[in-house]
Amino acid sequence: FRISNPEPVEGSSIAFDVFVSTNSYDASLSSSLPSLTSRVRVVIMGKPLCPTQVVYQYAGSRATDIIWTKNDTTVQACEQNKTSKTVAYMVYLRQGGTIVTSQTVASNCSAVQSTRFTRLTPGQVYQYEVIGVNLVQETCSSLLNSSGFSFTALATPSPPRALTLSRLDINTLNLSWTIPSD
Incomplete structure (x- = not known):
């Protein structure tokens, strides 16, 4: 018995009945055994669906959150099966096409996930990219347009140094400082 689907959608399910007939005779009971019927539900793993609405949000000095929304079908499959078929999300940061850091984020049934x-x-x-992975394969990349999926890292500036206040005349004050090296 084989069910084949070249491109199953994550969380798809197939329900079918299995009938097992027993016509054997049990001499000790002197009766025929009843037929057995069982319903089997098969949940197809399939290729994870692409995350949507992948965005960044500054999270303080030298920190950024990458936030993504899961495809509605992925969320539904997780809620129905009480587990996500997308095992994890790989989040990559690149500079000039080279991966400089990455994080693996375990999937859960929430519609929105993030990492810092x-x-x-x-x-x-x-440039940032989010890819869903499961035991079968990976999703398509969220990095469809590198210009739309990039940010500039920011840092909280150091305070000015050598702050000096002087009076020029009765109505004018002069404030001067030294710019920090960073």
Whole structure:
């Protein structure tokens, strides 16, 4: 018995009945055994669906959150099966096409997930990408347009140094300072 689908959708299910007939005779009971019927539900793993609405949000000095929304079908499959068929999400940060850091985020049944990257280099431009993975394969990449999936890392500036206040005349004050090296 074989069920085949070249491109199953994550969380798809197939229900079918299995009939097992027993016509054997049990001499000790002197009766025929009844037929057995059982319903089997098969949940198809399939290729995970692409995450949608992948965005970044600054999370303080040298930190950024990458946030994504799961495809509605993925969320429904998780709620119905009490587990996500997308095992994890891989989140990559790249510079010039080279992966500089990545994180693996375990999947759950919530519609929105996120992860935080810290210790980013201020002033550097990072491209971000989110890929769902399961035991079968990976989703398509969220990095469809690199210009739309990038951010510049920011840092909280250091306070000015050598702050000096002087009076120029009765109505004018002069404020001067030294710019910090960072």
